[in-house]
Amino acid sequence: MKLKFLSSRKSDFKPEPNSILPFHPLETSLDVNLAEIKRCIGESADVVFRSLSNPSSYSPAMNFIYIDGLVNTDLVAQAIIQPLTGHPGIKDNQPEEALLLIKEQILSVGGIQECKTVESLLGMLFEGNTIILLDGAKVALAANTSFWEKRSVNEPTSQGVIRGPKEGFTESLRTCTSMLRRRLKTPDLRIEQYKIGRRTRTGIALVYLQGIASEQVIAEIRKRLGAIDTDSILESNYIEELIQDGGLTPFPTIMSTERPDAMAGGILEGQVGIIIDGTPFALLAPATFFSFFQSSEDYYQRFDISSFLRLIRYSAFFVSMLLPALYIAITTFHQEMLPTTLLISLAAQREGIPFPAFIEALLMELTFDVLREAGVRMPRAIGPAVSIVGALVLGQAAVQAGLVSAAMVIVVSFTAISNFVIPSMSISNSIRLIRFLMMLIAGVMGLFGIMSFLMVLLIHLAGLQSFGVPYLSPVAPMNPGYLKDIFIRAPLRNMKMRPDTYVGREAARQNLPPAEPPRSGSGSQSEGRGREKP
Structure with a gap:
């Protein structure tokens, strides 16, 4: 059975219904909803069900669900359970209105989202959210309380340098994207987020610079990511093998790196980054043969030494x-x-x-x-x-x-x-x-x-x-103007253009002198999508 690709391209994850489970909307009865949730996840010891009910009042029964180890329990107690305990606005309103009041006024945590199906509810639960169920309401709330142990930022183990940044990616997707944001402080940086894997539901971030990355390349990567149909993504090599070109070839057509500065440099040249949750190795595409011989340290020391x-x-x-x-x-x-x-x-x-x-x-x-x-x-x-x-x-x-x-x-x-x-x-x-x-x-x-x-x-x-880029470019097909960063590295002041094979509209990375007007009768034409020769 062909399964749907689960994606979200907004700032926060919004999981779609899990295709493994049948579509099941939430009911007004709290007991029915809890029974369905327990049926789906079984008797898992780390799933905590906490109920609040007061038989002496007219307050509707309320239930909190979260996974121990994926949430900050102190935040759950102080920012969710404590404000909702005995709040007069809950018993004075209908269940749907009470949930709206909880979402907009009572809770102080950020990232509150609505869940209308059991499948979307479970997706938010496994992301580290705390689920709030109210008896009589057909909608549940998911409050962002995620917190789990993760490795601190350390020096990369596979790509060491003598001079340059000493920090590398970690297994946390949000940490990796924040390290890129810290280096690329521009509104043109785009981060599209996906969920791939029917069971692992692994977070994937597609990172590029609007106007610099080629729209054709971005569309091709989106298409290939959308065609992935698998139950698990555990490391970046899963994505690399499923979307790469070449078929039976020993040569890699996608670069992998665990250095944020290397990924930032590639994105600035027009490449597209793919960050996978759970691994410190990110991907850069498209990649040419000569890009595998370039190191981050080439740009941190003199051009002659490099x-x-x-x-x-x-x-x-x-x-x-x-x-x-x-x-x-x-x-x-x-x-x-x-x-x-x-x-x-x-x-x-x-x-x-x-x-x-x-x-x-x-x-x-x-x-x-x-x-x-x-x-x-x-x-x-x-x-x-x-x-x-x-x-x-x-x-x-x-x-x-x-x-x-x-x-x-x-x-x-x-x-x-x-x-x-x-x-x-x-x-x-x-x-x-x-x-x-x-x-x-x-x-x-x-x-x-x-x-x-x-x-x-x-x-x-x-x-x-x-991804449509010739593997031996700019040598084959030959483009002499773009050989300044292939076999040797020219001085930075001379490399005024980005690689011609990667970029979209903005080809220049340094200020260029105004082009001379064409002479009458010379028949001169603009070169290569209207760019000046580098």
Whole structure:
């Protein structure tokens, strides 16, 4: 059964009826409503039912429902239960009028909303609201009393910088959006909120700058989010896999980051942010191949240093992908390419090695991946020590035992170090997979196979898109005016235009000199949606 996409694009969440439950409007009888609510949620120990009734007066019976652990119990007692206890305005009015009086005059908490169905009531209850039910009224009130334990703002673990902000996103959606608001103090910042997941009802925030982000890209992201039909969203990778382009490709078409400054920078360039409740990793789309080699720190230090480091990253990318394959191809098929001295040294090292170069490299690569995974899964106190000692002991023992050559240990180690130079973990993981294919092809076809595979890979990259944006832009299709922040970083005063592939109407980010009027008879036309050339 096709289920409806639950969305809300206002400042506060307004959950729609939960599609898992049948539609059931609230009744005038308080007992009937309570029985239906208890039937839906079962005998849950954390759901608190608190009733207020006074048999000696004409006050209607009232019931409060909240989930212990999701609400501030002190706020419930002081701002809701205490003001409503014995209030004369409740017994002097009809139930519907009494609820209106409670909503507009008596309660001092913010974010009071009405619930007309059991499904919407349960949705607000699970968001940390306190539900107020009044006997004789077919409408319930949901008061915002949400409060739960959450992790404090800490330094990002996967994207550290030497110079720059030291705070990262947390698992709280509202904390993440507030960190963006603090950096982008503009009314053009738009935050659209959704609920995705039939059971988890995970909060999703779509963040962009009106006028800077492309309307076509925003519409495409909304369409893909609206097409998601799943019962659970537990982390941002769920959203990434469900909306990404490319199909069967090892290359990511959506960026992930846990740095608020990186997301703010992407939004200022015209990208659209997707923040998911419950994870510190947010998404940025669209993404190009070259954006994965850019770091936040590139813009926090001088342009010459940033350009040098960026060139090192591109070099590390090719080293990580090609070095083991080149070693296999040259030592197996193309020994004449090596200097005689080096060839003799490698031949002496490989004397007595029982495996061909491909099997030797494959064993070393798999061993290193096992050590890396072991270092991640082990307790934090001993993980790094065990991985380092294990690599040293195993490498030295393997060389002494004659299983692998010393040159192969050097090649695999330098390849692994180069893989860590790339700032994006998603693109570095893609390289790990491609590296094994390159090694296999090099062991079968030599340099000819490597060059053929690189051509196929380049054709594949040229055919990819990210929400309608070419994956290799602005290199393919070539736009020389926008290459100032691709392979190197030009001085900030020279980067007056935003990336042409991301933005909508406002392409300029710095004041530009007025354009000269076209000369008569020159036939000059405006360039690229009426923009000046950067």
